[in-house]
Amino acid sequence: MWTLVGAGMANLANSGKKMSKVIPKKADWLQTKAMAFDPDKCIVTLETGEQVHYDYLVMATGLQLNYDKIKGLPEGFNTDPSLCSVYDYNFVQKTLPAIQNFKGGNAIFTLPNTPIKCSGAPQQIMYLADEMWTEIGIRDKANIYYNSSLPVIFYVQKYADTLLQVLDRRSITVNYMRNLIEVKTYTREAIFQKLDSPREETESFKYDFLHVTPPMSTPDPVRESPLVDSTGFVDVDKETLQHVKYPNIFALGDCSNVPTSKTSAAAATQGGYLEKNLNAVMNGKQPFAKYDGYSSCPVITSRGKCILVEFNYDCLPLETFPFNQAKERRSMYLLKKNIIPQIYWHMMLRGLWNGPKFLRKVMHLGMDGPEKDYTHSKDIKGTN
The missing domain is CATH 3.50.50.60 (FAD/NAD(P)-binding domain)
Structure with missing residues (x-):
């Protein structure tokens, strides 16, 4: 939701509710x-x-955000208007102005070397910023970098193939195995640890816009x-x-x-x-229900287009709909923007939504299994 807020496509006030409004009435709430x-x-x-x-x-x-693990943050957000992040209530409000005030130069988006929540968000805000800069006519003045601590763009090959096409089409440079460790706001430099270097060397990037995804724990x-x-x-x-x-x-x-x-x-x-x-x-019995690792992340690639990522522990696609969800579609964008928030507020928080397994079986005429025709990694370490 805050990705949309950061891109000016949703209102921050509509992204949350008071706990007293959503906690079960019979719960004994220790505040x-x-x-x-x-x-x-x-x-x-x-x-x-x-x-x-x-x-x-x-x-x-849940997780806590550890901006302080990056030298120069979080205090840098208070002095540098080109710094932003969609992961924090205050910093997400800096994101749209930072995008709008960018006039050209280096725009860097980061992904840390820790597990994070909603790992599609750093790419989503990047794609939306790229689209906005194209619309206002400054895209040819921008060098967009996605500096990721991962060795791949995505661990599920089917969706990685699509994302790589998007990156190539949009002329976005990906630097793999780069972990942000310091931000020097006074010189506008971002220092990255080179995770693929045996001596863990560092690399410096000048920035004119920097979106930070913080380490989490x-x-x-x-x-x-x-x-x-x-x-x-x-x-x-x-x-x-x-x-x-x-x-x-x-x-x-x-x-x-x-x-x-x-x-x-x-x-x-x-x-x-x-x-x-x-x-x-x-009731004195052994646990019997076995979770298959199902997870999902709708990745917005532009205003009006989205791919719906769904997969299991083996990084095999486990798709709900009977069509190729790796294709950028308007229907999946509308699902992400309009329908999923309603499912969250009115079903998930009330314990009425335990994922799309039943819907998936209906859509696939009783079949409920992953696709098996894609190479994959079996170790995603909770990062993707």
Whole structure:
């Protein structure tokens, strides 16, 4: 949603609601932060110092944005109007003015070397900015760079093929294995670590526009708890979503270490499996529902065009509609812009949407399996 806000295609005020308006009426809402977890004693310590005992615990904390891991940020956003980011409530409001005030030169869009939420967003805002600069007649004065920490544009080959065509058609330069580590606003330089260099050398880029996607992690209290693996994410079985050590703990969404893309589509789908498995454990049974890694990200490539990315743990396309979703389509753009927000507010938050599996089976006449005719990577590390 904030990608659209950053491109001037949606209103920031319509992108959120007060928690009191969406939390279930029967929920006992503790309006304070969880600061520590003791899974051996089944205790959560709150910011107030109060200790809450639990029988079962579901972790769904999401991610925190770590702009401060980049030297020169976040303070640089306050002094440099050419710096922006669609991932923060305040910084997203700088994005459209930064795009509109760009007169030419180097425009850089970044992707960090950590798992992030909605990894299609950095490309989406880039494509929309490119389109805006073309419309106002300055595109020939711009050098657009997508500096990504990944070795590929996308780990699902079917969609990567389309995105590479888009990048080539739009004359956008991709620099792989480049991780932003410093921003020098006084000289307008962005310093990148060369991840493919044995000595981890750095490379400097002059910028006239810089969109930053920050490194992300689980919130500090989660990352510092006994619940996480070596990467700092809650350590669960990727199929049952049950914690590998503590059977009364489950996790879903961005905070878990399941090796798939961190999207709302993934979280919604995981919710259905978690509900079944948690109920089974509460009734003295073993978890039985197996999540297949389904995730989805509609990637807007221009105003009015979008590809609908859907895939599983094996990075194989798992598409809902009976046509090629890797093709840029207006119908998928309208789905992204108008329909998916309604599904989120009126179905997902009410527990009425656990992904499109049923719709997919209907659309494919009872069949529900991934495409198998594309080469793929089996290790996406939650980045895509």
